[in-house]
Amino acid sequence: MQGKSLGILLALGILSGCAGYGHHQSMHDGQGGMMSGHQQMGEGGMMGSVYFRQGLLVAQGGRTLYRFDRDQAGSGASACNGDCAVKWPPYLAAPGASAQGPLGLATRADGSKQWTFQGWPLYFWQGDQKAGDMNGDNIGGVWHVIRP
Structure with missing residues (x-):
C-alpha cells in the first residue's frame, strides 16, 4: 500500500472513531485488507465516515x-x-461536525x-x-467516482 493511501486511511479511521454512535463495523481498505472503526451517525442519518472499498471512496x-x-x-x-441536488444528493454533515x-x-x-x-464536495x-454501484461515473463527462 502506498504511504499516501495509508495516511488517508489512517486519518479517515481516526475521524470515524471520534464520535461513534456505538455501531462497530469492519471496513475494507480497498486493498483486500480490513480496517476496524466506528461509523459516525448524526441526526437524520447524516454520517461523517468514508473509506475506500474496492478502489472507490464510499460511505453509508x-x-x-x-x-x-x-x-x-x-x-x-x-x-x-x-x-x-435531487439527482445528486449531497453527502450532508451532521450539525456540529468538524473537518479533519x-x-x-x-x-x-x-x-x-x-x-x-x-476539497471536493461529495x-x-x-x-x-x-453498495458498490457506480452508475453515475462520468455522467455528462462531469461526474466522477473518487479513487485513491
Whole structure:
C-alpha cells in the first residue's frame, strides 16, 4: 500500500472513531485488507465516515461517492443545488461536525454543511441502488467516482 493511501486511511479511521454512535463495523481498505472503526451517525442519518472499498471512496453502507467538475476544490461551496441536488444528493454533515484530515466541509446554498474530500464536495447518485454501484461515473463527462 502506498504511504499516501495509508495516511488517508489512517486519518479517515481516526475521524470515524471520534464520535461513534456505538455501531462497530469492519471496513475494507480497498486493498483486500480490513480496517476496524466506528461509523459516525448524526441526526437524520447524516454520517461523517468514508473509506475506500474496492478502489472507490464510499460511505453509508458502501454507497459510492462522487465529485462534480463544476465545483471548485477548496472553495468551500457546492455548485450543485436545486434539481441537481435531487439527482445528486449531497453527502450532508451532521450539525456540529468538524473537518479533519482529507475530510472537510462546504457550506451549501441553503446553509447546510456538506462533506468534502481533498476539497471536493461529495455527492451520491440517485441511480445507484446498492453498495458498490457506480452508475453515475462520468455522467455528462462531469461526474466522477473518487479513487485513491
